[in-house]
Amino acid sequence: MIWNTRRHILGTVVAAMFYVAADAQELEPVRQEAIDAVVKLPKRVPPARDFPVEQVLEVTAFGAVPDDGKDDLAGLRAAMAEAQKLGKPVKVVLPKGTYDLHPPANPDTDLIYRASRGCLGFYKASSIILDGQGSTVVIHAPTLGFLTLLACKDMVVRNFTVEWATPPFAQGFVRGVNREEGWFEFEQTPGFLSLDDPIWQKKNTKHYAQIRWGMLKDRRVPGRMKAGVPNVFFTKRWEKAAENRYRMYLEQPGQLQHFEVGDPYVHVDRNGGGLFGFTQCERVVIEGITNYTSPGLDYGGALSSDVGLFNCRVLLKPGYWHTSNADAMHFSQFRVGPWVEGCTFEGMADDGANLYAHPVNVAEVVSDTEFLIAPVAGWQEGDMILGFEPKEGRVLGRARVVSAAMNRETMKIRLVLDAPIPGMQVSKPRDKTATYFLNMDLSSSNFVFRDNTFRNLRRFGILMQTHDGVVEGNTFEGVSASALVVRNSPGWPEGFATGNILLRNNLIRDCGLDNYAGGFNGADISVAVQRLNNRNGISRAISGVAIVGNTIENTAHRAISVASATNVLIAGNTIRCEDAGARMHDPGRPIVPIRVRDVDRVTVRGNLVQEVRSRTATDLLVEGKCTAVNVKGNSVTKRE
Numbered sequence: 040m041i042w043n044t045r046r047h048i049l050g051t052v053v054a055a056m057f058y059v060a061a062d063a064q065e066l067e068p069v070r071q072e073a074i075d076a077v078v079k080l081p082k083r084v085p086p087a088r089d090f091p092v093e094q095v096l097e098v099t100a101f102g103a104v105p106d107d108g109k110d111d112l113a114g115l116r117a118a119m120a121e122a123q124k125l126g127k128p129v130k131v132v133l134p135k136g137t138y139d140l141h142p143p144a145n146p147d148t149d150l151i152y153r154a155s156r157g158c159l160g161f162y163k164a165s166s167i168i169l170d171g172q173g174s175t176v177v178i179h180a181p182t183l184g185f186l187t188l189l190a191c192k193d194m195v196v197r198n199f200t201v202e203w204a205t206p207p208f209a210q211g212f213v214r215g216v217n218r219e220e221g222w223f224e225f226e227q228t229p230g231f232l233s234l235d236d237p238i239w240q241k242k243n244t245k246h247y248a249q250i251r252w253g254m255l256k257d258r259r260v261p262g263r264m265k266a267g268v269p270n271v272f273f274t275k276r277w278e279k280a281a282e283n284r285y286r287m288y289l290e291q292p293g294q295l296q297h298f299e300v301g302d303p304y305v306h307v308d309r310n311g312g313g314l315f316g317f318t319q320c321e322r323v324v325i326e327g328i329t330n331y332t333s334p335g336l337d338y339g340g341a342l343s344s345d346v347g348l349f350n351c352r353v354l355l356k357p358g359y360w361h362t363s364n365a366d367a368m369h370f371s372q373f374r375v376g377p378w379v380e381g382c383t384f385e386g387m388a389d390d391g392a393n394l395y396a397h398p399v400n401v402a403e404v405v406s407d408t409e410f411l412i413a414p415v416a417g418w419q420e421g422d423m424i425l426g427f428e429p430k431e432g433r434v435l436g437r438a439r440v441v442s443a444a445m446n447r448e449t450m451k452i453r454l455v456l457d458a459p460i461p462g463m464q465v466s467k468p469r470d471k472t473a474t475y476f477l478n479m480d481l482s483s484s485n486f487v488f489r490d491n492t493f494r495n496l497r498r499f500g501i502l503m504q505t506h507d508g509v510v511e512g513n514t515f516e517g518v519s520a521s522a523l524v525v526r527n528s529p530g531w532p533e534g535f536a537t538g539n540i541l542l543r544n545n546l547i548r549d550c551g552l553d554n555y556a557g558g559f560n561g562a563d564i565s566v567a568v569q570r571l572n573n574r575n576g577i578s579r580a581i582s583g584v585a586i587v588g589n590t591i592e593n594t595a596h597r598a599i600s601v602a603s604a605t606n607v608l609i610a611g612n613t614i615r616c617e618d619a620g621a622r623m624h625d626p627g628r629p630i631v632p633i634r635v636r637d638v639d640r641v642t643v644r645g646n647l648v649q650e651v652r653s654r655t656a657t658d659l660l661v662e663g664k665c666t667a668v669n670v671k672g673n674s675v676t677k678r679e
Contacts, residue, residue: 066647069587069611077608078541078585081485081507085378086347088195088324092128092168096121098138105136105174112140112158116151119161119169128166133174133199142180156244156312157184165192171199181207181232182334184312190319197326206231207311207334210360213255213302214284221292225277225285225304234277234285234306241310249273250310253287254388254497256303256360262386262495263552264519266622268297270497270553274306307364307388311335314363317343319416324349331356332363337387339369342417342481346370347378355386355495362386367496370394371533372417372478376486376508383492391493391518395504395534396482398427398475400466402451407459408438411451412476413468418443418452422480425537426460429529430472432568432576432603436460437479469532471571477535479506488513499524500550504534511543515563520555522547525566525584530573536566538583538604549622551595556624562600562634563591566607575603575637575663582606592616596624597631602663605639615649623654630655632675637663648675 096118099105103114115138122129140158143149151160158178161167169186176199178185185201188194210231215224227234243250253272255265264270273290280286287306289295311334317323320343328351330337337353340346353362367384368391370377376394384391403411418440426435438456445452454476466473486508493500495517501510503525515522523542527535547563550556559574560567566584568576581604590613591598598614601607614632623630632648632655635641643659655677659670 066611066613066645069645073608073610074541074585074587077606078539078583080509080539080541083378083485083487085380085487086322086324086345088326088347088349089168090128090166090193090195092130094125094127095130095132098131098133103133103138105134105138108139110141111138112143115140115159119159122167123161123164130168130170132170132172135173137175137177140176140178140183142183151187154189155184155187155316156182157187157316159185160187160189161191161194163190164188164194168195168197170197173198175200175202177202177204179204181205182238182308182311184316184334185314187316188318188320188323191317191323192321194320194322195324195326196315197328199328201314201328201330203332203334206332206359207308208232208332208361208364209234209306211283211304213298213300213304215300216295216298218292218295221295222286222288223295223298224280225287225306227283227285229283232308235279238308238310244310251306251308253304253306254361255297256305258301258303260495260517261360262355262362263517264495264497265297265302266552267624268553269294270519270555303360305361307361309335309364311364313337313339313365316340317346319343321345323347326350328352329354331359332361333365335363335365336369337363337367337384339366341371343373344375345378346373348380348382350381352383353385353387354383359386361388364388366390366393367493368392370483370486372396372481373483374417374481376483376505378487379491380487380489381491383494384496385494387496390498390502391496391500392488393502393504394483394486396477396479398477398532400468400470400473400475401463403465404463407461408456410454410463412454414445414450414452417481418478419480422478424456424460425477425479425535426463426474427477427527427535428462428474429532429571432529432570432578434578434580435462435474471530471532475532479535479537482506482534484508492516493518493522503540504528504536506537507539509541509543510545511541513545515545515547515550517552518550519553520551521562521565522550523564525581526560526569529569529571536581538581538606540584542584542586542589544588546590546592548592551624556595560600560602562597563594564589564599566601566604568603579603579605579637579639584608587611589613590615593618593621594630594632595622596628597634599632600634600636601638601641602636603638604641607638607641609633609646610642610644612646613649614646616652617649619651621652623652626654631660632656634660634662635665635668636661638665638668640667641665642669643673644669644671646673650675650677
């Protein structure tokens with residue numbers, strides 16, 4: 040049966056009919072010249088994955104002995120220190136086996152641990168390959184990280200499996216719910232981090248307030264978030280009720296409506312180290328790493344450039360409902376963004392990837408071109424600076440850095456710009472309502488994500504709060520919120536997306552599980568400038584986004600949403616559902632294949648919708664004040 044066509048046009052817009060009744064069809068590829076008219080990406084080559092070395096060091100020559108069950112920390116550190124001391128291209132190899140790493144004897148005075156909360160580290164090293172040759176590293180402390188690189192260049196780390204002897208999270212089942220008293224009973228599974236462990240009482244060492252929380256998981260799909268509920272539950276305290284059983288008191292007792300006896304539950308602590316960290320590094324490649332959990336991030340760093348991840352895997356181990364306690368990847372203030380290819384990321388407690396610049400508040404306004412700001416690292420002459428006002432979501436202006444000189448007496452930077460940015464106000468750091476600067480040349484731009492899999496993770500697949508990049512050929516499955524997000528986060532605050540981004544040939548399936556899916560800009564692919572209340576910003580400051588050739592299956596609310604943007608191409612996408620009983624975020628609201636709001640110069644062409652759910656909008660939904668929305672050659676079919 041063919042759906043009837045009708046118009047569903049809201050706001051100020053002139054557009055052609057969105058859907059043309061048609062039988063199921065294959066889409067023609069979007070022509071490259073159409074993409075080039077919207078996105079003009081800078082040239083990028085992947086970082087070097089190998090280089091010739093002049094010497095090879097085996098860790099067994101330094102006291103590390105595989106498969107003996109003894110602590111190998113000192114031996115590995117000694118081999119790595121010798122490689123760095125040689126000052127020439129060196130390969131450090133681990134003869135294949137299992138190596139055990141225990142906490143340093145004196146963590147309070149251990150420089151590597153104090154800098155990274157991890158086992159191993161390189162500082163100001165260059166031209167070193169660390170090759171595990173298929174070895175397994177077992178870490179014998181649940182909050183202890185693995186490897187940190189600080190101020191390093193031309194480094195390769197490859198061919199490891201990293202395990203934690205005790206997984207750094209608690210997991211188990213909900214065994215009772217008392218909504219009147221505000222608690223649920225949690226029965227923890229032995230072998231994971233016990234809620235009796237003193238780790239849970241240690242001081243918060245992070246810059247954010249909440250480091251410990253819980254998540255409800257799907258009963259049938261390991262690692263997947265429970266659908267239709269919040270993606271995080273904060274507990275104010277717990278008390279032991281019996282062996283391996285605890286009464287968990289929620290900060291918001293009303294959230295107990297989402298708890299049912301028998302639900303899988305995971306509780307995490309983010310106070311520890313991570314799998315890999317890199318800060319102030321250039322040209323780093325991490326390849327062929329497998330891990331099943333991490334106390335924090337899997338891969339993360341700041342103020343670095345040109346980091347590549349190839350064929351790495353964060354996998355759910357059988358019997359686990361969770362992998363890592365933070366993001367799979369976190370790229371803050373990179374000058375050249377990451378290249379990520381052929382990797383798999385499953386079951387983590389935060390985004391698959393987040394790319395952004397840190398906000399910088401103003402200590403004094405000297406003039407609209409001269410400001411005093413708090414000390415920041417990495418700002419250079421010529422960097423593009425953006426001023427943002429979050430209450431209305433307004434870009435106040437853009438200008439380039441003329442100078443950024445530190446005054447050692449006042450510990451302030453005198454920032455001089457080549458053009459005025461009016462409206463900047465004096466404010467304190469982390470003031471969410473205040474204006475702030477963002478260095479868009481330190482926003483992890485010029486990124487590549489290609490042929491990766493993101494599966495059953497909390498929050499977003501890839502959060503792009505930056506510009507200039509490509510995401511193509513990836514698979515997103517069971518992501519709790521949006522799979523692909525191009526936006527800013529004024530409520531955190533961090534980052535800003537200015538566009539020139541290509542989202543092409545990705546497969547998105549069964550995403551949008553949590554409450555965010557029904558939010559103002561919730562969608563499997565979401566593009567938006569946001570203000571503090573999560574509504575659309577005044578400025579249409581995202582420009583140049585091509586959403587082409589993607590396949591979106593079983594969307595729960597919206598498949599594609601674009602808001603407060605200009606010069607956007609939505610073409611050649613397939614949006615389909617063959618299961619009449621597929622989950623809908625709100626059965627009372629229609630499924631919306633494509634929604635645009637407050638946009639200018641948007642082309643929606645050659646998209647195909649194939650649906651069996653009756654509550655699906657059959658027209659393009661256009662809202663707010665839009666201009667130059669060009670709609671042509673799209674089709675929808677409904678099969679009985």
